[in-house]
Amino acid sequence: MKTSMKAYVYVSLKKSVLDPQGKTIHGALKKMGYKGLEEVRQGKYFELTLDGGLGREEAQTEVERIAREVLTNPVIEEFRCSLAD
Amino acid sequence: MKTSMKAYVYVSLKKSVLDPQGKTIHGALKKMGYKGLEEVRQGKYFELTLDGGLGREEAQTEVERIAREVLTNPVIEEFRCSLAD
Structure with a gap:
């Protein structure tokens, strides 16, 4: 019997790349009074x-391939995958 | 000594809400020959x-507050938080 499986891919900007959207959110949160954010x-x-x-294992490989080849722009982004249990 | 802590917030559309962006990606992946995607x-x-x-604990509470009050649109979205170890 086939049961479907969930996989999660997280794509984020590389540390060295400026993230103006994140900076804007940070600024807004600070202005709204939320404390302790760096x-x-x-x-x-x-x-x-x-x-x-x-x-x-095949699923893991396939998801990584999709993440690397399609979902991520390797010039500015990096990704992380995980398979649900 | 203060050490900084990482927290992650994942915001996704509610199951009942149509996700045209996801559908488009799904269609594109299928056309590109990736198999097994539902x-x-x-x-x-x-x-x-x-x-x-x-x-x-305070951090957990604060992050949940930020996620609920600012990062999520409660009408169509739901969120999940986690604190890094």
Whole structure:
């Protein structure tokens, strides 16, 4: 029986890349009175549902391939994947 | 001594809300030949760096407050927070 599987891909700007959107959010939060924030960075987050035709390891490989080849711009971004249990 | 702490906020559209951006990505991936995908949903991801002036529990509370009051649109979105170890 095939059960679908969830995979998560988190894409964020590389540390060396300026993140104006994050800076804007940080500024807004400070102005609104939230304390204790040092930095805010924003990224993207993808939730992939796999149809279960792949094994766990294949799924991991496939998701990493999608993240690397399609979802991430390697010049300015980096990604992190995880498979739900 | 204060050490800074990382917190992550993941904001995604509620299940009941249509996600055209995710659908477009799904369609594109299918056309490009990636197999085994059932659904793609896109969300936002925030990395907050806290200055360490707060304890762990206070930090958790503050981050949840920021996520609920500022980063999420409660009509169509839901969020999930986590504090880095």
